[in-house]
Amino acid sequence: MIHRYEQNGFFIVLDVHSGAVHVLDEMTYEMTGLLKAPMPKECPKALLDALAPKYGADKLREAYGELYTLYKEGTLFSEDDYEQFSGKMVSSPVKAMCLHIAHDCNLRCEYCFAAKGDFGHGRKLMPLEVGKAAIDFLLENSGSRRNLELDFFGGEPLMNFNVVKQVVEYARSKEKAYNKNFRFTITTNGLLLDDDKIAFINKEMSNVVLSIDGRKEVNDRLRVTPNGKGSYDVILPRYQKLVKTRGGKDYYVRGTFTKFNLDFSEDVYHLAGEGFDQISVEPVVSDPNLPYSIKEEDLPRVFEEYERLAKRLLESKRKGEGFNFFHFMIDLDQGPCAIKRLRGCGCGNEYVAVTPEGDIYPCHQFVGMDGWKMGNVLEGTFDREEKARFAKANIYGKEGCRDCWAKFYCSGGCNANNQQYAGDILKPHALSCELEKKRLECAIMMKAALAQDE
Numbered sequence: 001m002i003h004r005y006e007q008n009g010f011f012i013v014l015d016v017h018s019g020a021v022h023v024l025d026e027m028t029y030e031m032t033g034l035l036k037a038p039m040p041k042e043c044p045k046a047l048l049d050a051l052a053p054k055y056g057a058d059k060l061r062e063a064y065g066e067l068y069t070l071y072k073e074g075t076l077f078s079e080d081d082y083e084q085f086s087g088k089m090v091s092s093p094v095k096a097m098c099l100h101i102a103h104d105c106n107l108r109c110e111y112c113f114a115a116k117g118d119f120g121h122g123r124k125l126m127p128l129e130v131g132k133a134a135i136d137f138l139l140e141n142s143g144s145r146r147n148l149e150l151d152f153f154g155g156e157p158l159m160n161f162n163v164v165k166q167v168v169e170y171a172r173s174k175e176k177a178y179n180k181n182f183r184f185t186i187t188t189n190g191l192l193l194d195d196d197k198i199a200f201i202n203k204e205m206s207n208v209v210l211s212i213d214g215r216k217e218v219n220d221r222l223r224v225t226p227n228g229k230g231s232y233d234v235i236l237p238r239y240q241k242l243v244k245t246r247g248g249k250d251y252y253v254r255g256t257f258t259k260f261n262l263d264f265s266e267d268v269y270h271l272a273g274e275g276f277d278q279i280s281v282e283p284v285v286s287d288p289n290l291p292y293s294i295k296e297e298d299l300p301r302v303f304e305e306y307e308r309l310a311k312r313l314l315e316s317k318r319k320g321e322g323f324n325f326f327h328f329m330i331d332l333d334q335g336p337c338a339i340k341r342l343r344g345c346g347c348g349n350e351y352v353a354v355t356p357e358g359d360i361y362p363c364h365q366f367v368g369m370d371g372w373k374m375g376n377v378l379e380g381t382f383d384r385e386e387k388a389r390f391a392k393a394n395i396y397g398k399e400g401c402r403d404c405w406a407k408f409y410c411s412g413g414c415n416a417n418n419q420q421y422a423g424d425i426l427k428p429h430a431l432s433c434e435l436e437k438k439r440l441e442c443a444i445m446m447k448a449a450l451a452q453d454e
Contacts (some may be wrong), residue, residue, distance in 0.1 A: 003405035007445045023448045027055045028063045037077035086396035093143030098353040098364040109156045110222040111284045119368035125160040126356035131167035133377040134354040151185040158192035162267035190235030201232035210239045214257040214267020249370045252278035260290035262301045265309035272323045280326035303438045310442035330443040344411030348390030365416030399427045410436045
């Protein structure tokens, strides 16, 4: 299987199963559109008949010889060596947890998937007892995994910051006895950031996610306090201070774009201009009937904006002025392991979420969905049959994924979005698929362009 596309003057062919990317001239690119596996050693007569009047038979035969070499090397029309593993997917130790330290928030963002902070089940903060039980659960279910990840999430985690600190202390106290290493992350809206919290976050958190949507008018349209006031002027200087004092540790600013700002590349560059070099601005995923939702009719405009951003960022990188845009970061040399390519994020298997009541869910986006509770850390229950079901969920069992060129990059999309908007974890959310494919095309184009510059 191959995927062919033109972008920014480049003629690109991706060999799906080997992951090889070929940047071709226009003639050779046209030839690939008339070929399929198995390729014969000699240039097919049908190809010569179709293209010789335009390019000449000798040039075509010479180019075909080069394509045939790629075919024999296994980097063009390569065979699928991954499907053989799809039926052998087994449960893995739990290595990551999203700890819902607060089901409460001091913002009321219109697009919030968490029902503006309480996940539809009432505002509450996690007691320390639950936090400790969650750490114990992770330690006991992590098997031989040494490195464990825990994300403090909400709502707004800083509303329960004393418990955050106590949970970190408790987890650290267990590391030596269990031969584990905790890597902590926190996601915040920034309203409660102060010098003490910044110092603790920069000391203990391996990564920090800072929520902001971009330009002031964009951010303050949907990211508002309960009394309707915008948050931009409060959070921006606090984020800048946190990043400035972070000492090179990981972070990123994370925004959401909606139908109201389809020119979202301006928000990306606004954030870069404010001193941030790790940026993610992602499309809202929401009920299509809501006024801010991105619909199928908006896709051409969104695609145009992604291409515009890719071209602009490519030129910035060529000048040594670039920044990292999360959705354009792609590794064409190594990439994820085979298992991760097949089933993605590990939701419900390697990764779980725990609520303030101690309830276990497959991930943070399943929290609040009826019927998806997997157990409770206080009660010592955990549905291992459901865990095994998630472990087996992979691209060869998801509708339409087997024949999709992007399958090894998105791994069938977000299971929670699939369930909520397509009705089944094994049925990808079509709109998200189209957005992902466009981002991948842009990312591959940028990689190809920068490789040619070397």
